[in-house]
Structure formats: C-alpha cells, structure tokens
Amino acid sequence: GPCRMQGTILEQLDKEITANQAKIVKVNVDEEGELAGTFGVQSIPTLLFYKDGKVVNKAVGVRDAAAVKKALGI
Known part of the structure; x- marks a missing residue:
C-alpha cells in the first residue's frame, strides 16, 4: 500500500x-x-x-513529489 505508493514517487523523482x-x-x-x-x-x-551526513528532516507517511522536492530544497 503506502510504501509501494511512496516507492513509485521516489523512483520517478x-x-x-x-x-x-x-x-x-x-x-x-x-x-x-x-x-x-x-x-x-x-x-x-x-x-x-x-545533509552533510546528518538527518535534517524526517517525514512519516506518503509524501507527494512536490513535498519531497521541497524537503530537499529543490
């Protein structure tokens, strides 16, 4: 379910x-x-x-591509 959905989003990104x-x-x-x-x-x-080997953000649950890009600063 959710992991497969997130996986598809991450593969596209x-x-x-x-x-x-x-x-x-x-x-x-x-x-x-x-x-x-x-x-x-x-x-x-x-x-x-x-970032630089340290966790700077954490998200639990499915995040769409826009949210992941925002968290990455892209």
Missing part, C-alpha cells in the same frame, strides 16, 4: 533529480530491522533527509 542535487535510497525495513531501529523508524513509509 530519482529519474528527475541529478546526482549533485540529491541521492535517493530506499531501505526495506523488513530486511534491515536493525537499521530501522537505529534511526527510530516506527511507521512506514518514513523519509529521512540528510
């Missing part, structure tokens, strides 16, 4: 965004439970936005 603007990475929390715990992921989808 990955085609639009250049590598110097942002890098989009998806993690399957079922396969990477320890990683999800490290970052406090309790609900999915959860989007973490990094």
